[in-house]
Amino acid sequence: MKHSSLLLFLCLSISLFGQLPYTPFEFAGSIWREVYYDGSSGGGSQGVYTEDYQYTVDGDTVINSISYFKLNVLGFAQYGSGPMSPKFYFGGYRGAIRETANKEIRIIFPADTVETFLYSFDIHPGDTVQTYYSSGNIITVEQIDTVEICGKPRNRYLLHFSNGILTPVYLIEGVGNTHGLIPRYEFFENGARLNCYSNSDCTPCEMIVGQKEPALELRVEIFPNPAWDKIAIRSVKMADALIEVFDNQGKSITRTRLTGGIEMLDVSNWATGVYYVKIRWNDTVQVEKMVKN
Numbered sequence: 694m695k696h697s698s699l700l701l702f703l704c705l706s707i708s709l710f711g712q713l714p715y716t717p718f719e720f721a722g723s724i725w726r727e728v729y730y731d732g733s734s735g736g737g738s739q740g741v742y743t744e745d746y747q748y749t750v751d752g753d754t755v756i757n758s759i760s761y762f763k764l765n766v767l768g769f770a771q772y773g774s775g776p777m778s779p780k781f782y783f784g785g786y787r788g789a790i791r792e793t794a795n796k797e798i799r800i801i802f803p804a805d806t807v808e809t810f811l812y813s814f815d816i817h818p819g820d821t822v823q824t825y826y827s828s829g830n831i832i833t834v835e836q837i838d839t840v841e842i843c844g845k846p847r848n849r850y851l852l853h854f855s856n857g858i859l860t861p862v863y864l865i866e867g868v869g870n871t872h873g874l875i876p877r878y879e880f881f882e883n884g885a886r887l888n889c890y891s892n893s894d895c896t897p898c899e900m901i902v903g904q905k906e907p908a909l910e911l912r913v914e915i916f917p918n919p920a921w922d923k924i925a926i927r928s929v930k931m932a933d934a935l936i937e938v939f940d941n942q943g944k945s946i947t948r949t950r951l952t953g954g955i956e957m958l959d960v961s962n963w964a965t966g967v968y969y970v971k972i973r974w975n976d977t978v979q980v981e982k983m984v985k986n
Contacts, residue, residue: 713839715814716847716867718792720750720762724891725874726898731883742772744885746783747898748874754789756801761789764800787875800875811875814866816850824852826876831855842868843895854878860886896939896969897980913972919984920960926970927955934974940966960985
């Protein structure tokens with residue numbers, strides 16, 4: 694792959710020791726933010742093709758007496774050999790996804806009537822395994838370690854592909870595959886990577902909100918940014934919005950309400966670093982990044 698490496702940011706990822714009890718998926722409330730890159734798009738005539746997108750869950754459904762979660766996708770694509778094209782937005786229903794009792798992740802794609810197997814977590818070092826979109830590779834489990842993500846220690850499985858993958862492939866319990874919740878492996882000129890995972894327990898991933906900018910009266914302003922002593926959070930219309938601030942490790946720092954159109958927060962005692970301000974108003978959630986100097 695000819696582009697700069699992307700940071701796999703999973704809210705908080707710290708190496709631990711020893712295998713842990715299994716951590717199941719929490720589909721409701723989770724966000725998977727991913728990127729896709731294709732350096733061979735258009736046979737070179739269009740240069741590179743990229744996608745930046747997110748998966749979220751929009752309720753549940755029952756198919757053939759089996760319960761599933763409804764998986765949605767929203768994102769944008771660009772292409773170009775120099776300056777990139779305008780953003781072309783896409784989105785919609787991606788399929789019905791579930792975790793089985795034997796730790797398999799399965800999905801029914803929109804055009805299908807039967808399940809497609811994505812991957813399994815009932816695996817051990819030395820096992821030969823299968824995953825979705827593996828292009829005829831022989832895949833073995835190379836090692837297991839543990840990481841902490843969104844406040845929960847989880848087992849992480851390193852996979853070895855016989856034909857080679859440019860960047861390591863991990864299966865992480867309760868999160869999925871580091872080459873995409875629905876994998877698109879990084880072979881030579883193209884592939885996907887999971888950039889951010891979050892759920893209700895940790896710092897939310899920055900959300901893609903659609904093609905149009907929010908209406909002016911619904912925008913939230915945070916200033917000054919960077920901040921030293923105090924910040925102001927202001928919105929004309931979003932009265933009584935719930936404000937929650939997270940540090941860069943996903944820990945909730947403070948909660949308050951936006952009253953009177955503006956709220957002042959004293960940040961003088963906060964450690965220097967990056968913080969995320971989550972604003973929830975009716976069914977709208979906005980996330981803004983701020984820096985404390």
